[in-house]
Amino acid sequence: MSAMMQTEAMSQAEARNAFEAALRAHRGIVLKVAHNYASLPEDRADLAQEIAAQLWRAFPGYDPGRSLSTWMYRIALNVAISFVRQHGQRSRQQVPIGDEHADLAATTFDHESAQQVERLRQFIAAQPPMDRALLLLYLEERPQREIGEILGLSETHVSTKIGRLKQRIRTEL
Numbered sequence: 001m002s003a004m005m006q007t008e009a010m011s012q013a014e015a016r017n018a019f020e021a022a023l024r025a026h027r028g029i030v031l032k033v034a035h036n037y038a039s040l041p042e043d044r045a046d047l048a049q050e051i052a053a054q055l056w057r058a059f060p061g062y063d064p065g066r067s068l069s070t071w072m073y074r075i076a077l078n079v080a081i082s083f084v085r086q087h088g089q090r091s092r093q094q095v096p097i098g099d100e101h102a103d104l105a106a107t108t109f110d111h112e113s114a115q116q117v118e119r120l121r122q123f124i125a126a127q128p129p130m131d132r133a134l135l136l137l138y139l140e141e142r143p144q145r146e147i148g149e150i151l152g153l154s155e156t157h158v159s160t161k162i163g164r165l166k167q168r169i170r171t172e173l
Contacts, residue, residue, distance in 0.1 A: 019059045022068055023052060029072045030055075036136055037080035037129070038087075047083050051076045073137070073150045081129040119173045131165060138162055 023030070034048040054075055062071055124135050130151065137147045144158045151158070 015060065019056060022059075022072075023055065026069055026072050029069060029076055032136070033073070033076040033080050036132065037084055043083075043087065047080060050083065051079045054079045067146070067149075070146055070149050074152070077133045077150065081133065084129045116173065120169065123169060123173060127165075131161070134158065134161055135165060138165075 030048050030051045033051060034044045038044040038047045055072060058075055062068070124132055127135065133151060134147065137150060142150075144162070145155050147153070148155045148158045153161070
């Protein structure tokens with residue numbers, strides 16, 4: 001094997017190792033997005049696999065000077081939004097906010113609060129994919145600047161959309 005081929009093989013192995021480490025460290029992003037955009041277990045698995053594949057394809061273009069989690073969220077949400085558009089209503093049925101919130105209504109609150117949490121979950125599940133992504137990131141307490149970077153929106157636009165969504169939540173719930 002020539003020196004050039006050895007260098008290329010080594011850099012491919014290093015890239016693969018770096019990607020695998022990044023995916024392991026931030027696998028929660030992939031799982032959370034898949035869980036929030038697909039209701040059926042087989043759809044969640046398919047979506048998580050597609051997100052991982054897209055992350056792998058995009059990894060050579062990742063700029064290490066930028067936040068890895070922001071970059072991963074952006075790709076994961078774009079893949080999930082495309083997934084919802086392709087699969088239509090099938091994937092929009094009763095989508096929970098996320099694993100860490102799944103039992104909130106049953107264990108933490110009184111009956112009235114539990115009903116409010118369930119109505120909020122239903123509200124979020126009924127939103128268009130972009131608004132759902134915005135709410136997911138907002139509920140994770142991501143800074144508006146980062147939400148804008150992930151979703152490709154200006155910070156002002158994020159602020160406006162969050163304000164409007166909060167108003168709709170107050171009105172509808």
